[in-house]
Amino acid sequence: MTGYNASSVGAILIETHSPVHQPASAPTRVRWLILGLLFAISVVTYIDRVNISVTARQMMPALGLTDQQMGFVFSAFVIGYALFQIPGGWLGDRWGARIVLTIALLWWSCFTALTAMAATSPLAGPLGIVGALALVRFLLGVGEAVALPNFNRAVTDWLPAHERGLGIGIAIGGIGIGAAVTPPMTAWIMVNYGWQTAFYASAGLGIGLAAIWWLLARDHPADHPWVNNRSAVASIGSTFTESPSIPWAALRKTPTVWWLVLSYGCLGYVAYVYMSWFYLYLVNVRGFDILRGGFFAAAPFLAILVSCPLGGWATDRLALRCGITQGRKFVGMAGMMLAAGSIGLGAVVESPYLAIASLSLGAGWLYFTIGAYWSSTSDLSKTHAGSLSGLMNMGANIGGAISPTVTPWIAEHWGWPASLGTTALIALVGGIMWLRIKPGDGLKQ
Numbered sequence: 001m002t003g004y005n006a007s008s009v010g011a012i013l014i015e016t017h018s019p020v021h022q023p024a025s026a027p028t029r030v031r032w033l034i035l036g037l038l039f040a041i042s043v044v045t046y047i048d049r050v051n052i053s054v055t056a057r058q059m060m061p062a063l064g065l066t067d068q069q070m071g072f073v074f075s076a077f078v079i080g081y082a083l084f085q086i087p088g089g090w091l092g093d094r095w096g097a098r099i100v101l102t103i104a105l106l107w108w109s110c111f112t113a114l115t116a117m118a119a120t121s122p123l124a125g126p127l128g129i130v131g132a133l134a135l136v137r138f139l140l141g142v143g144e145a146v147a148l149p150n151f152n153r154a155v156t157d158w159l160p161a162h163e164r165g166l167g168i169g170i171a172i173g174g175i176g177i178g179a180a181v182t183p184p185m186t187a188w189i190m191v192n193y194g195w196q197t198a199f200y201a202s203a204g205l206g207i208g209l210a211a212i213w214w215l216l217a218r219d220h221p222a223d224h225p226w227v228n229n230r231s232a233v234a235s236i237g238s239t240f241t242e243s244p245s246i247p248w249a250a251l252r253k254t255p256t257v258w259w260l261v262l263s264y265g266c267l268g269y270v271a272y273v274y275m276s277w278f279y280l281y282l283v284n285v286r287g288f289d290i291l292r293g294g295f296f297a298a299a300p301f302l303a304i305l306v307s308c309p310l311g312g313w314a315t316d317r318l319a320l321r322c323g324i325t326q327g328r329k330f331v332g333m334a335g336m337m338l339a340a341g342s343i344g345l346g347a348v349v350e351s352p353y354l355a356i357a358s359l360s361l362g363a364g365w366l367y368f369t370i371g372a373y374w375s376s377t378s379d380l381s382k383t384h385a386g387s388l389s390g391l392m393n394m395g396a397n398i399g400g401a402i403s404p405t406v407t408p409w410i411a412e413h414w415g416w417p418a419s420l421g422t423t424a425l426i427a428l429v430g431g432i433m434w435l436r437i438k439p440g441d442g443l444k445q
Contacts, residue, residue, distance in 0.1 A: 030226050031158045035170050037213055038151050041101065042174025043181075044209055045147050046275075046301075047202045048112045048140065049077065050179045053276050054186040054297075055195035057283065057290060062195070063119050067408050069130050074276045074404035076134035080141025082397030089149030089390025090246060093383070096219030097154040100146055102210050108143030109206030111136055116196035145397075148172065148374075149390035156378045156385040157220050162316055164378050165371035169312020172370050176305025180298035183279050187294030246387045253444040256380065257388070259436040261395035263332070264373055266430025267366060268396025270339065272403040273423050274300050274363055285416050286352040296356050303364030311335060312371025324379050324440035328372040335369035336431030340424045347420030359420075366427065376439035399426075 052059075056070050091100045114136045118124065123132035155167040189198045218224040251257050278300060283293040311331055319327030339362045346358030377388040410419040
């Protein structure tokens with residue numbers, strides 16, 4: 001990893017450098033406002049998806065659900081989320097992130113609230129309690145599927161190439177706050193006001209944020225009234241006048257696309273172990289009570305809050321120094337392999353506190369790779385960044401759809417060390433796949 005990849009670095013310089021006579025103020029500082037809003041939306045998305053893993057402690061006995069039935073409800077969300085990644089990304093490529101994210105926020109906030117009512121709703125008659133909950137969570141997943149591909153669409157439109165790893169790392173890093181505050185906050189609400197109230201509260205947050213995003217965001221720097229020099233930044237965004245159709249032929253011919261999907265699928269499997277079962281693992285296996293379990297369950301997500309933008313910054317710096325392919329590959333491979341080692345260690349140590357520390361470090365290393373993965377889709381094609389990242393994230397959520405059900409099944413038959421050891425092995429495989437990922441080569445035509 002020495003020297004420069006001339007074509008990769010050249011592409012960055014061509015895209016990000018203004019013409020000779022452009023003022024030094026470009027690109028605009030308003031891009032940090034957009035990133036801040038994306039960070040806030042990211043917080044809410046993960047509150048809305050993680051709170052059910054905490055409320056399950058009361059939901060399951062109250063509604064008479066088994067572990068396997070609850071795993072099915074968890075998986076229903078992920079199936080909806082996975083299936084609508086590509087349509088969600090394409091909508092952003094076509095209509096822009098402003099309107100698409102606004103509608104999506106309103107949609108998934110409504111279904112978050114409906115989660116609290118599903119068991120007593122008319123749906124429970126024909127579908128049963130499990131079926132009604134699964135349908136509501138599936139539709140919640142459909143709405144949230146729009147989020148991350150449109151984060152990438154907005155980052156691609158608002159930031160130059162040498163800042164996109166950091167940008168998407170900051171935006172997706174909101175999951176660290178969202179998922180960290182959700183266990184203790186939801187546990188407190190659940191103990192004091194009942195599990196249904198947790199869903200109503202998070203739905204209200206989403207509706208309020210939808211209004212703020214609509215008022216403050218724009219699709220491109222040149223469209224925003226607060227931009228300091230709109231003519232100087234007009235070239236950063238890409239305004240589409242017609243539908244940017246998904247280049248399926250080019251995707252089929254580009255092995256990097258499919259290795260990205262498979263590798264990110266491994267990341268998704270591991271991530272959903274944390275989102276679906278980590279809190280219950282601490283309470284049911286490691287012996288923590290409800291409130292202390294909620295407190296310690298925040299640790300992996302605080303690690304994510306730090307590691308996600310840090311990994312994005314690192315991959316941007318390495319891409320400038322060593323070329324896009326090597327810069328993305330080093331961060332992606334190292335992060336996944338270190339995650340595997342940390343999770344494997346956490347699975348077998350006897351001390352519950354050492355287990356929390358090691359597993360939390362594993363989550364941090366896992367999300368250290370986020371900037372490398374998502375920037376790779378923009379590196380492959382700026383025009384199709386939303387659709388490509390949707391395809392990649394679909395892979396993550398196919399892995400994520402399997403994880404919530406398979407994780408307790410392995411634990412039931414062979415114990416939690418075997419279940420978490422399997423998780424570590426999957427992370428290792430995802431890291432090895434980076435040997436075949438070459439985003440600097442672009443899409444094959």
